[in-house]
Amino acid sequence: MTAGTGPAGAAALRALHHGRQPDDPLVLPTVWDAAAARVFADAGFPALATPSAGIAASLGYADGETPADEMFAAIARIVRAVDVPVTADVEAGFGLSAKELVDRLAEAGAVGCNLEDSDHASGALRDPRRQAEWLAEVRAVAGDALVVNARVDTFLRGDTGTAAAVERARLYTEAGADCIYPILAPPALLPELSAAIALPLNAMARSDGPSPRELGALGAARITFGGGLQRQATATLALVAKRLRDGN
Template sequence: MSATVLRDLHHGRKPGDPLVLPGPWDAASARVFADAGFPALATPSAGVAASLGYEDAQTPADEMFAAITRIVRAVDIPVTADVEAGYGLAAQELVARLMEAGAVGCNLEDTDHATGALRDPQEQADWLAQVRAEAGDALVINARIDTSLRGVPDEDETIRRGRLYAEAGADCVYPITAPPAQLAHLATAIGLPVNAVVLPDGPAPRELGALGAARVTFGPGLQWRAMAAVREMAEGLRAETTDRTDRT
């Protein structure tokens, strides 16, 4: 699958009809979502990390790219990969590893994981421009803006960063956890499709689309829901086996 297919899916969306990208955490879940008829998938770094036994942002790069490769290999639809802040890789190596894994898109966030603070926006934009130059049109770049996530609820700063990232060649911006009421204004002010995340107590995908999101993802939310179902099953099995043991 090419990046062109994924890129085209972001445009011409009607209000209330966003591009909904489920987040598979392994090959099996990827097949389930593909078989359900979704046109593309977006891996969540936190969900993949949990499936591999790591905390979010603690997965070694080699293991993350190996997991992405397995997910891509399992389906015949486009896959975009959350590669966090790029694992400290130079743009050339990052793009090469994404290409090798078969991903046609990526999330790149502007949090500096060494400090936990927001990265300087111009430095982030310069790095995104390097990634774009290396990838050409072969990657859909979703530039995550972490202002709201990092306690900087300044819409003007979110817009400033988004415009810099757009100028650097981003295809989409992802102001994660931004208030849903801001989505339409952010999309207009930045001039790119906006990605919104579904949160447990927040609007549903179609509602986010009506509020201005062209693309909707779930972060690790679907993996959490799946594990909650597994936990309930495990507790039921444990109760059943304990009850039988007590009767013998």
């Protein structure tokens, strides 16, 4: 067991979300394999996240199509490679029961997870009350040993207002989530969302958008990157391949 796993790892990760200054959000690099994890851990980041899209790409799958066994095996390799807490994107839970999901995360060594509230295949949003019940089951099984980041997919699925996102966030907060992730929420709406949501707010930094520090100033307490870092690394590797092909 590495230093970032188990209840102590969960407690350390949870503590990192609180008491932060607006210009100092928790930045969680999203790492897709053990080598990338070591790079960011060695750079001094106190915790890491995994992206479902980045891991899928590294394994040769489209986002949302990675078999559960391969996803958990990839998460476990990342956890073994570092001594900092790791939170894992496990999509909508792969159809596992709450106990099965919590057990698989614990077996892999992850001390946190993203759980999204829409379906990859259909694109449909889940009923928010049923999603809240599911989150409450996960919390009941995990106790304090798992940091639950409840993803709200209303903006991803085309709702441009804040009302639906805030209502889902309220239900997920009552269910025991630790933080709320309104993925793809426009940065201009972060102050309104932060004021209306009681839990730490997760925002995704994009290469064409505000910096992590700027997102923090807008109200985000936690910054992740989706599959963006893996795509940047792949783009850099493509340039290396081109130079080699051209004999440079």
